[in-house]
Amino acid sequence: MLPSPDVLAERLQNNDWSDTTDSLMAAVRDRQPGWLVDLIVRLDGEPGWAPPRLQRLAIEALAVIPGSVPYLAACLPPSYFVPRGRHADEGERSLAARLGASQPPGALTAALPLSTSPHWTAILAMWIQESVARGADLRHDAAVSAFWSALDHPLASLPLHPLPIEVHAQQFAGRYTATSAGSWGGGPLWNLNQVELPGTPAPPKVTRRSLRVEQQEALAAAYASTVAHNGKVEVAVFSLGAPLRALSRPVVASLRLSCFSNRSAREDRPFRPVTAPPGLKTQAMRPDEAYALLLSAAALGGCTNLAWSAAWGRRDAWRSLAALSGASGSFAEIAATAERCQWATFRSPSDWFYGVSIDEVAVCLRPDGRSIAVFAGTDTD
16 A cells, blocks of 8 residues: 555655655556655655655656556646756656657647646657657657647657668667666667678778868767767768778778777877777678667767657757768658668777777768768766
């Protein structure tokens, strides 16, 4: 039997968290949204750090109960949306991710008219894209399409359906429970295949291009949130002296990259671009694997990012995919260009990489064979 919200609130005043986690888990397991609503209302405005913390956990637990959306829309307190991390919309991101992962088909459409608040509108926009990132095709839902066409939001340019290049990424979707959050991928992509790059062809003359700031930002978009944490990213584009038909290990090793270098005896000296060290390991990637890698990096947003978001991650992954492949135009045109590219990833023993949990690398030989783009990111807790 669940304890009364009054009992839990009184315990929190003495910093007593006994039964709180078990109670949240039981409420989700037994599908008791009413009890969670009562707890959320009871804790609203209570002093101290513990009641707001438990209230936030209760709200997020409510979001993972199938069919709970009307309860959630009716009880959201303004305090939940006060930014606590690096994202101004952290609360909206957190709820949208849980709703996208947990609610049954039809719940999204039913949720559209429940509120007209800006916070709810933002949740809906992200929930839609969370659903699409998980494989939902919402183009033929008239209510969702009408909402999307009228939406004034940075995500509104994204399509309402997954393109074929996105399908592989769905297996890495984040999962959520009453008291915990999963992550998108977070680095498992190295083991998708064991196709090593060949030893030929030999590399032609390679020249690293100078990139404008906006070009660097587009290439690195999938790592923007991670860089804001403790991460770092290197992006580069190389011109080739002769067209290449295929990537090879010697070609990748010939690229002068800072992520190939080791720190000198002077710790404050920046890493300098060098060719690959001994021990470089390379693997071929399919275009859909390259997109999955970018979405994993973008949706995770760093080792300890508390606002994992496939909605924003999808936007940033597409931006990086376009920049790496040298594509422009519609999403279908970007995907078509990316499909004509050759993709690879690598692991380097250099200490530029933290090697903690999230090292993401994509190498792209563009369709004309005359340029290679590189994305390399690493993060630490």
